[in-house]
Amino acid sequence: MSFSHEVERPRLPSTWSRENGELYCLGCRREMAGDAGVALLDEGASPDVRHRAHSQARIDFEIRRDPERPDNQIAKACRTSTLAIRKARVRLGIQPRN
Numbered sequence: 001m002s003f004s005h006e007v008e009r010p011r012l013p014s015t016w017s018r019e020n021g022e023l024y025c026l027g028c029r030r031e032m033a034g035d036a037g038v039a040l041l042d043e044g045a046s047p048d049v050r051h052r053a054h055s056q057a058r059i060d061f062e063i064r065r066d067p068e069r070p071d072n073q074i075a076k077a078c079r080t081s082t083l084a085i086r087k088a089r090v091r092l093g094i095q096p097r098n
Contacts, residue, residue, distance in 0.1 A: 055078070
């Protein structure tokens with residue numbers, strides 16, 4: 001018995017992304033953004049500077065990913081304060097529409 005029905009390919013959830021032929025979840029993409037921020041530092045950067053660069057790059061990623069998302073939700077996703085999100089928005093020049 002043969003079936004000639006075409007199977008519809010499921011769509012990716014909105015939080016997943018295909019990059020260079022690979023699939024990445026949102027958590028992985030956040031970590032990749034943080035790692036990319038650290039990669040811009042000099043090799044001799046202190047652990048504290050590296051940690052701050054990683055955190056800031058994750059915050060920047062989240063703001064750029066969904067600029068309309070409320071600051072408190074971005075802060076929760078990045079495990080930081082709402083104040084840190086507001087400061088990053090000012091630095092990036094990306095304010096949510098009201």
